[in-house]
Amino acid sequence: MAKLTADQLYSATDPAAIPFDSTADAAPLTGLVGQERALEAIEFAIGMRRDGYNLFVLGPAGTGKHTLIQHLLTTQAAADPVPPDWAYVHNFENPSQPRALRLPPGRAAPLAAAMRRLVQELRATLPAAFESDDYRQRREVVDEQFKQRQERAFVDLSERAQKEDVALVRTPNGLALAPARDGEVMAPDVFKALPQPDQDRLKAAIERFQEELQAIVRRLPDWEREHRELVRQLNRDVTRFAVAHLIEEMRKGFLDLTAVQAFLDAVERDIMDHAEDFLPKPQQGPEAMMGVLAGGAGGEPASGRRYQVNVFVDQTGATGAPVVYEDHPTHPTLVGRIEHQARFGALVTDFNLMKPGALHAANGGYLVLDAYRVLANGFAWESLKRALAARRVKLESLEAMLSMTSTVLLEPEPIPLDIKVVLIGPPQLYYMLAANDPDFGKLFKVGADFDDRMARDGGNTGLYARLIAASAVRAGIRPVDRTGMARLIDHSARMTGDSERLSLRVRIxxxxxxxADWQAGRAGSPTVDAAAVQRAIDAQRRRDDRLYSRALEEMRRGTYLVETTGTAVGQINGLAVQSIGGFSFGLPSRITARVRLGNGEVRDIERESELGGSLHTKGVLILTGFLGSRFGLNRRLALAATLVFEQSYGGVDGDSASSTELYALLSALSEIPLKQSIAVTGSVDQRGRVQPIGGVNEKVEGFFDVCAARGLTGEQGVMIPSTNVKNLMVRPDVARAVAEGRFHVWSVATVDEGIEILTGVPAGEADAGGNWPPGTVNHAVARRLARFADRAEAARPPARGPGSVGREHRHGRRDG
Structure with a gap:
């Protein structure tokens, strides 16, 4: 056991060991320090161009994961080739399945602009062409030919009929044949007055010409069809003449792109077939409204929109591969979406209303996502996995994906996917996915594990000072001098809870x-010194310690019964750490033990009342093992003991108080009082060795604050495991109190060392026969347990002989 010095409680950095006067003089530091393992994994994942070698970056928050990833990806992307442009165009064969065009970088936007100019030209050129005198004359010729053809047929029929006294007349129901005389239709009574032979002759003529009339009428649709075909051909000729040079001009800009030439061919054919879409439509009734609906969103004609080019990925001006960070990863923001517009009570859409997602934008490069946010949108996670597994991105609405709609939807052609996805998240999420998602291991084969600490040695001190300098430049604060850097390094060690390590949580x-820069400015200092850093640390604590201060006040007032002076049997001060938000603090708790005659059971009142956790229960059970192995080898333990955290109304867990409970139990058995001026922490094993615990700094400070509030006597202190000495980085005021002898910290390796400090009585060491020397704690414990055993033996019923057993058996009784 040892009483620790102030230097052991606070390992201060020597400002003279920092190789520059202030952060303004430091050499630039690129990247992060202490992350060599993660850096190797990231570089491997970036360079590995195989399926499934996507990257999951895991580590605590604030370690600079996003910064490093962004830097490395941007550097690598600058050397990668620029990926192609992608655009969607109308599918003239199947409009519900828009086609994807792959174009060289920077060529999609010019194509879209050229198509917009073409449509504008068509809206001006085609109406002018169809309003020209030449077109009117040619159309009149076609119409006149059709009219003359009809007229000739009926005139010929009429002339031949007249020669046989039959007239071709028009009625409200159409053409009809009737008997005539001198070119005039006979009245019915005149026809009936004719001789019968004349009537029969006229009836036969009418029937014959009626058959010819019907034959002519049956041929009318064919003539009309031929007429429409002639008009259509005329329109195509006029359209071709009007747009051929426009299309040809467009072709010249894209002669090297076969896909674009094929698209322009389809556009030209469709314009020939739908030139009338560009002509004025005078109707304003339901037909006009239906035409707008057919044209799609925006109220434009169908032809005007279907010739557009929807640019999905535009690499104009790009100098490398894209690096995209999507801060809101959902299904639509990843794979894209299809929008709709309401037109006259109907929802309409077309390929122009398709919008790209992050997978499109990052295609050919790198996509960075926060793992938590992806998983928070379940459909986003499934959509991302589907795209990576299929190596293509399919623009699909959630309704279609879940088969929740019966309407006709667009089914765009999928775009091939060549991408490296980087997920960033905490370690527990990485391990959960690896254990529970069978697709995760196939798609994210590389994990980059960021560390949250690095060794604190002479070489790393200078390197860490350069890290502070880089952070100062990045944050845009005034220079940090040597003392300020030294205090920041000390606080970094405090953040890790280890004097031999430095925190890599750069953001904090x-x-x-x-x-600290704000504190320095408030004080009018041109630099950030140690005093400014300390004021910033104190201010952080002050903002968060309201509940802690209230608890200390209640202990000072005696509401919480914690003794800091005097002695007591079976009573000791334990230490526990509580966390509220990001603030952790230690508070002492009064632990008591009571013993009596029993069957060797140590009862944990916390467990019995269902307030104790499994780890705390384990620690109490270890006490039974310790007592049995030390004092119960020759005689059974005949005690019953109870242990409890007094004034504890919440849950208790962890085994860090197991040594403390053992001290209370040994005091209760030996009837030797314990010093209430000493608080204790540390777990214990069955051999009595004191084991390390967490939160040692907060525990030391917690008891110090209680003692300071009541007045330091110079006798108070804390006893910690010797294995926790390396973790000590207490507050400067605690270290000063230790240096001045007003407070103490002891380190112990075994329970025997600890009980000597707490009682002032030697623990004692057993001889070869297992006997403890008189005047020691262990001797007093063994003697008390022996008395319990003697009383237990005396209380045991006398043994019964064979006869009595037989008699009891005959009376129906049995021994348990």
Whole structure:
């Protein structure tokens, strides 16, 4: 056992060991320090161009994962080739399945602009062409030919009929044949007055010409069809003449692109077939409204929109591969979406209303996502996995994906996917996915594990000072001098809870530096010194310690019964750490033990009342093993003991108080009082060795604050495991109190060492026969347990002989 010095409680950095006067003089530091393992994994994942070698970056928050990933990906992307442009165009064969065009970088936007100009030209050129005198004359010729053809047929029939006294007349129901005389239709009574032979002759003529009339009428649709075909051909000729040079001009800009030439061929054919779409439509009734609906969103004619080019990926001006960070990963923001517009009570859409997602934008490059946010949108996670597994991105609405709609939807042609996805998240999420998602291991084969600490040695001190300098430049604060850097390094060690390690949670350190810069500015200092850093640390604590201060006040007032002076049997001060938000603090708790005659059971009142956790229960059970192995080898333990955290109204877990409970139990058995001026922490094993615990700094400070509030006597202190000495980085005021002898910290390796400090009585060491020397704690415990055993033996019923057993058996009784 040892009483620790102030230097052991606070390992201060020597400002003279920092190789520059202030952060303004430091050499630039690129990247992060202490992350060599993660850096190797990232570089491997970036360079590995195989399926499934996507990257999951895991580590605690604030370690600079996003910064490093962004830097490395941007550097690599600058050397990668620029990926192609992608655009969607109308599918003239199947409009519900828009086609994807792959174009060289920077060529999609010019194509879209050229198509917009073409449509504008068509809206001006085609109406002018169809309003020209030449077109009117040619159309009149076609119409006149059709009219003359009809007229000739009926005139010929009429002339031949007249020669046989039959007239071709028009009625409200159409053409009809009737008997005539001198070119005039006979009245019915005149026809009936004719001789019968004349009537029969006229009836036969009418029937014959009626058959010819019907034959002519049956041929009318064919003539009309031929007429329409002639008009259509005329329109195509006029359209071709009007647009041929426009299309040809467009072709010249894309002669090297076969896909674009094929698209322009389809556009030209469709314009020939639908030139009338560009002509004025005078109707304003339901037909006009239906035409707008057919044209799609925006109220434009169908032809005007279907010739557009929907640019999905535009690499104009790009100098490398894209690096995209999507901060809101959902199904639509990843794979894209299809929008609709309401037109006259109907929802309409077309390929122009398709919008790209992050997978489209990052195609050919890198996509960075926060794992938590992806998983928070379940459909986003499934959509991402589907795209990576299929190596293509399919623009599909959630309704279609879940088969929740019966309407006709667009089914765009999928785009091939060549991408590297980087997920960033905490370690527990990475391990959960690896254990429970069978697709995760196939798609994310590389994990980059960021560390949250690095060794604190001479070489790393200078390197860490350069890290502070880089953070100061990035944060835009005033220079940090040697003392300020030394204090920041000390606080970094405190953050890790280890004097031999430095924290790599850069974001938290930068926040503290900015707050220290504010403190320096408030004090009128041109630099950030140790005093400014300490004021910032104190201010952080002050903002968060309201509940802690209230608890200390209640202990000072005696509401919480914690003794800091005097002695007591079976009573000791234990230490526990509580966390509220990001603030952790230690508080002492009064632990008591009571013993009596029993069957060797140590009862945990916390467990019996269902307030104790499994780890705390384990620690109490270890006490039974310790007592049995030390004092119960020759005689059975005949005690019954109870242990409890007094004034504890919440749950208790962890085994860090197991040594404390053992001290209370040994005091209760030996009837030797314990010093109430000493608080204890540490777990214990069955051999009595004191084991390390967490939160040692907060525990030391917690008891110090209680003692300071009541007045330091110079006798108070804390006893910790010797294995926790390396973790000590207490507050400067605690270290000063230790240096001045007003407070103490002891380190112990075994329970025997600890009980000597707490009682002032030697623990004692057993001889070869297992006997403890008189005047020691262990001797007193063994003697008390022996008395319990003697009383237990005396209370045991006398043994019964064979006869009595037989008699009891005959009376129906049995021994248990």
């Amino acid at each position: 350190l930068e926040d503290l530096m900015q707050e």
